[in-house]
Amino acid sequence: MYYSFVMAYQLFFPKKILDKMAGLGISEADIYDVFNHGDWITLPSGTTAVIRKYNGYEIGTIYNLNPNGEYAVISPWKKDRR
Numbered sequence: 001m002y003y004s005f006v007m008a009y010q011l012f013f014p015k016k017i018l019d020k021m022a023g024l025g026i027s028e029a030d031i032y033d034v035f036n037h038g039d040w041i042t043l044p045s046g047t048t049a050v051i052r053k054y055n056g057y058e059i060g061t062i063y064n065l066n067p068n069g070e071y072a073v074i075s076p077w078k079k080d081r082r
Contacts, residue, residue, distance in 0.1 A: 009035045011063075012070040024078045026059060031073060034059050057081055 013021070013028060021027070038052035038060070051060035062075040 010070045011035065012066065012072045014072065014074075017073050017076065021076050024076065026076055026078055030059055031061060031076060034061060035071070053081065 034052040038050040063071045
């Protein structure tokens with residue numbers, strides 16, 4: 001099966017974040033999917049996050065916008081939904 005996704009956002013993945021994502025079972029394509037189709041929310045702390053709910057789990061990330069227009073992924077997560 002082939003999935004196509006549009007990279008509407010330029011994302012930057014620091015090495016430390018790629019390592020964390022590998023441990024969580026999240027790929028770069030998953031994060032692009034979250035950015036393109038997820039819900040943008042403001043957390044109580046004032047930080048903006050992007051979350052996408054799937055069947056049985058959700059993936060989300062907190063990001064920073066760099067001066068050059070890239071979104072730096074700084075805290076991805078994956079959690080089960082019950």
